[in-house]
Amino acid sequence: MPLSTLAHRFRLAPLAAGLVLLAACASGGGSRASGDVNALYTQLDQASKGYETALQQAREGDDQASEQSLKDSLDSLKQAAARCGATPGCDSQRFYSVFDRLLRLKDGSFFAGEDLETVGEDAPEEAVAGKPGGAAALPQAQRAVTLLRGHKLSELIAMNGPVKAALEMWLTQWRSNLVDTWINYQYMRYEMWPQYDKADLPEALLFGIMAKESHGKVHAVSRSGAAGPLQFMYATGLRFGLNSRDGFDTRFDPSEAARANAAYMDEQLKAFNDNLELSLAAYNGGEGRMRRLVNGNTGVSFYDPAIYNQLSAETREYVPAVLAAAWLFLHPDSYNLNFPKIDGAPGRITLKRPASLSELTICMGSAQGMDDGWFRTLRNLNPRLNPQDEQPVGSQLKVPRELESVYASRCVDGPWPILASDLHAAVVPEVVKPEPKRTVQPHSRYIVRHGDTLLGIVHKLGCSDVREVSNLNDLKHHRIRAGQVLRLPSCRR
Template sequence: MITINKYALLAASMLAVFTSSGCSSNMTKANLATQQQPVLRKAALHSANLATQTAQRPLASKAVLDEDFDTWERVFRGFKINNQYSKNPRVQHFVNYYGRNPAQLELLSERASVFLHMIVHEVDRRGLPSELALLPFVESAFDSDVFSHAGAAGLWQFIPDTGRRYGLKQAKAYDARMDPFAATGAALNYLEKLNKDFNGDWLLALAAYNCGENRVQREIDNNRAQGLPTSFWHLSLPKETREYVPRLLAFKELIGNAPRYGITLPNTPNQARLAQLRVDKPVDLRAVALQAGLAPDTLLSLNPCFRTGVTTPEYSNRIVLPRQYAHQLMQVIEDSPAASSPKVYASRSESGYNKLATTRIGKKRSSTQLAKLNSKSKTHTVRRGDTLQSIAQRHGVTVQALMKYNSKHSSKVKVGERLDVIAALAGAKQAS
């Protein structure tokens, strides 16, 4: 028998504390003034909400999940959207489409496992359908450092205006849409609001998340005026939206029945993989990772919200860490002096949206010095979910330089394409 006492152990682990308005991103000025040392935030077990969840799901009245339980199973038990939708031809189309490549789904599931516990924890706390935890599969392929051609960003692909409306600050050096914790809280707030707007119909709420509540409501009103059905399946929505909801339901079917489709999900114990650290000084994320003996991108990949690679306490004093290295990183950060702020300048992408590129303040590197950098950084092999902007940000070079020194005539990249980063860095340095 799994007992609540075992699960209570999780309350002492280092994962996010979500506030009633979503994921907290900033401290108050009073707290900031007294906060002198890095502090790891710990989990809170929301027992009141757990009781509500138990009432909603009879299975949970006999057992509460502990750390030995798999997070994927926790997702499956929280499904609430009608399973019959999986038989819809539009859903089956994407089941067949994605199901043809189980290896790709396994890779996506591995990427998802980094954030899954954090998202499911909050979805459970709010008593929402756990299908929502799969939505980043559709939105961003679980890549928190990604922009769309429409200017949407992060795991949950907030466009700038909607992000600001839900408390996600955006500045040259910081973009909360790319903070996995803050964006998750904001996305779930928005989805809860949409669900209420459409009288508890999750398919309509999800469609509105994609194309906007006004568009969905307009199509409902048009159908109603013509005496036509007003369910999601009968609305004349944009093609992307008509495919958006079926894609999510297809992922639900494939992940929820992985063995049937030859998919092996990664081992994902029911425990946090991420921790949060509060710190009130600028921190160079790459330098700290290297000092801790970790890969240089360890913290950059979890904190793409800091667009320069240096934290900005004036916008957010929270750093996301891999839980297993949290204490050693905390010690390095505590012992490190405040980092200097890098220069930030804007570049313009092909789609016309401003993106950010950065350069460190300091001595200019010669092309000879650049050539001596680690060979792994000489080229970048494009992976699924990469954009030219995210590659440029990762390597500290502009999109224009990458395009120029790789003879590219557009910002589009293909999976497997190799980009010469060293040439772009050297050329940009010489030009400056």
């Protein structure tokens, strides 16, 4: 049995399914551990050791024994978890801790990162080498690169309260955003991941940052002015080579943004002695602020009250959210999460007839099972183009390779490009509201009395406004005084 096949058999999805039962454990009564509870804990420990034995047997090539050890250990763990809810004094946290430990153990095995689909053995050589142009190009097995400055990324992500709460958010309220990020990233991966790879940074970290920052929308702009898939502020972007080139803001370029982000994270990791949480906090809340708070003590925990309590609510949420998204990137099926299979192989089309990105979106429809259409993908891959601007014949556009044949069959001839062009050329009439008609008579005079206000005088007039009267009398700040003679427009409707 090849290692890749064996690796898939070691997925922790069965374990995750069994541990769903642990929710009932919290309802177990009693605080003193009974003999039954100790027996459950013993069974838990044996199951954990059985999993380690299965890994070792797999490494030694004894596939049959390894598979049986794995089955026995997982069955034992699920049985113990199921009995926890009916056993007074059972501590469900111990079961979750084993679940977390097995995931971390898995990250250190030869099939680390195999939660995600691997490419076939016939992947092009340039893809394995990670060279541009290789299809979806880069083998998914490269997702197993989880080292951060010599540390396993899984060792740096503590399963504490904030990270667990963020995991719940990603799996519930933010789930659609996480899946959107995954889909968007797959089509930009060949541009973004090599930039992180060059900097020896884990791909899961790139995904986590993008999931929280933009959901993979290249043209995202925040209210504070941060822009692009990784949300660089203008001044910070300039520091890392993101600027305006031929009128295009390179913060919106996926490859350039990933390069700058990798350089920024490299800088902050050096400044904070490889403390990932502090580096992420600096990315979100500002490196100057973080350095002042840390005051040289780079070994301090992000969750130390002296640090944590001084941060904005946004930054306190941001750091665990990024780490949780990175963890789910590595272990999706262990949390009952199934990312869709995406063929992100890059391709190009040469326009045979003038078309905008919007028109191409219409004529491509839901091809290749993209129910939401291809607008976002086309925009992300061609960030320099206004989606409404028609591109001339001969223009080359980046598209997923699977759309090359779709373009040829749907967007060159036939009814769809005609329909798309007709819809795109539609003109919406501009509505101009006519000003109310009124007949203005010669100006009248009014002597200001004690207690008068300009607003009150205008209300009496009934057909003017404060600005008009103020301008007519050259008033400063709409101030009037008793005895002052004002010129007023007398009018009738």
